[in-house]
Amino acid sequence: MATTAATDRPTAPPPAANVLVVPYPAQGHTIPLLDLAGLLASRGGIRLTVVATPATAPLLAPLLAAHRDAVRELVIPFPSHPAFPAGVESAKGLSPALFGALMVTYAGLRGPLGDWVRARSDGPDRVVAVLSDFFCGWTQPLAAELGVPRIAFSPSAVYGTAVLHSLFRRMPRREDADDEESPITFPDIPGAPAYPWRQLTLLYRTLKDGDEVSEGVKRNFLWNMESSAFVSNTFWRLEERYLSAPLADLGFRRVRAVGPLAPDADAASNRGGETAVAAADMCAWLDRFAEDGSVVYVSFGSMAILHPPHAAALATALERTGVAFVWAAGPTVALPDGFEERVAAAGGRGRVIRGWAPQVGVLRHRALGWFVTHCGWNSVLEACAAGVAMLAWPMTADQFVNARLLVDEAGAAVPVSWGGLSAAPAADEVARVLEGAVCGSGKGRGPWAHVAARAKELAEEAAAAVSEGGASRQELEALVRELRELGSRE
Structure with missing residues (x-):
């Protein structure tokens, strides 16, 4: 004192x-x-x-x-x-x-x-x-x-x-x-x-x-x-x-x-206030995949409702390519008849989550390589922090702007479709993007291996920003000092 x-x-x-x-x-x-x-x-x-x-x-x-x-x-x-x-x-x-x-x-x-x-x-x-x-x-x-x-x-x-x-x-x-x-x-x-x-x-x-x-x-x-x-x-x-x-x-x-104001997986678990798929259960499922970066995560955010033509194009592409995936579909997205049953019967290579998914934990698992995302900013930052490359499929709001930033400037994403809510892409086009992303890119091969490599670099840059002496940490401490000074004034 x-x-x-x-x-x-x-x-x-x-x-x-x-x-x-x-x-x-x-x-x-x-x-x-x-x-x-x-x-x-x-x-x-x-x-x-x-x-x-x-x-x-x-x-x-x-x-x-x-x-x-x-x-x-x-x-x-x-x-x-x-x-x-x-x-x-x-x-x-x-x-x-x-x-x-x-x-x-x-x-x-x-x-x-x-x-x-x-x-x-x-x-x-x-x-x-x-x-x-x-x-x-x-x-x-x-x-x-x-x-x-x-x-x-x-x-x-x-x-x-x-x-x-x-x-x-x-x-x-x-x-x-x-x-x-x-x-x-x-x-x-x-x-x-x-x-x-x-x-x-x-x-x-x-x-x-x-x-x-x-x-x-x-x-x-x-x-x-x-x-x-x-x-x-x-x-x-x-x-x-x-x-x-x-x-x-x-x-x-x-x-x-x-930023990024992205919490660790434990802190993020169930922070949405709803019953979540157990993070440990999801992690155990991903552990089954021996190859790093071989699984695709799909999520269009907590508010977006994927229209049936978009969901059908994606589901068809996932089945056609046979890529391993986790799809956080939410409770209301209408998937094609029999899709979930066929996926479950296909050796467990895919998983559909109908509740609130432990997204941060999934993105940070070693088996996860690509993220099909609507490019909502929270999802973007969670992917950046995890070093996961993105397959950009913007729908509305600020998502087109975010997608352009990621694709054209950051080089950490590949576009799936620019049609938004009004135009669903053909299943063949979605399949082409999935195949180009997953086949070999995690091992430094494939047409978009450089995008996967850039995503890893972004993770290092994000971690450095919030570490001691990093740019984001310095800005946070400056904000704290500013608020404390306001409190000390009479």
Whole structure:
């Protein structure tokens, strides 16, 4: 304990900074922000108050158990809005048409949160900063009213985050209202990329002039550009091009790259809050394969529902090629009649998981060589950390942007299809990609052996980023110092 020179009496240390953490109620957003909260809490000198609603509160249990003295939950009733169905509190199972309505409805927490913070403005629990998901842009004016900085957390790539914000900043439109292939350019992003209209996020493509929800979604992203900084779940060597200089599409704000926020297999097991296939059982099944990198893992994320034509093309290709695979199909994906039975009868070379799969553990098993993925950012980072090359099959949201980053720049992925939800590839094409990936690439042969090798390099770069002295570790420690200093101010 410190002492004063004048009295030589011990003085109490300054109170730990109390940071208000506001996740967005979608699993792919909430989990990485909670992972970051755990890292902040473990550093000391910081307390975190994490906001939840009754339905999302169970996701906080591991964080609260691990950091009882530094983290507490603040459960607030889910707000209501006429554009959003009553009784729904998260994005799980939500139709894409309601994503914008969820964002606008969730902004109804602004009033109750403001009251909670103001009631503690003069005590030891006073909030010194707001750390919130970039789908919670309404926390920016809230923080401004409270006189504290707001840090926007991005669970996406910096590149993808810039593309998203560029849309709402510039509001580009296609020349022909019926042309789904009309190119939309992003002139202020390095390389000035362009994407066909159909590959842009539905949040933007479905905007309606004068509509309350549409205006609320737009305002959300414009508010983010007023935040004091962005913190992104990415790492320098993966996105150096977009981290080297401030981006106009992020309001020229500083971006702290603190990723990958990918936990180890034990910590990740069942963190989705649902009954998982036992990680040990899955590991034992993979142990049966003597050849390293011989198994393909298939997953299209926790929210995506693979359309029947896409599922049929993939299932046919898997049967035709005979590659060993694990397919985390989820409970609702309709697979071709008899597929699961035929796979089970074929010597156990394939396995379909209908529950929540232990993805991190699967990706880090030595037998796993390739990952058929929709290119959701959490899945991308988990594959990068595991050194697993990807077969990119983007469907919607930021997935096309992520896939382009992986295929064209990082060199750690091979495209399966660019058709998205609207066009399923032929089974022959999927089979060609599978055969080219699995046959020999794990041994330094095959047409895409260099992609598999690049994935291994990315794993080394990701590990270095979060290790002592690494770029992501340094950014994390700088963020911790910044928050502690806020707590020490009178």
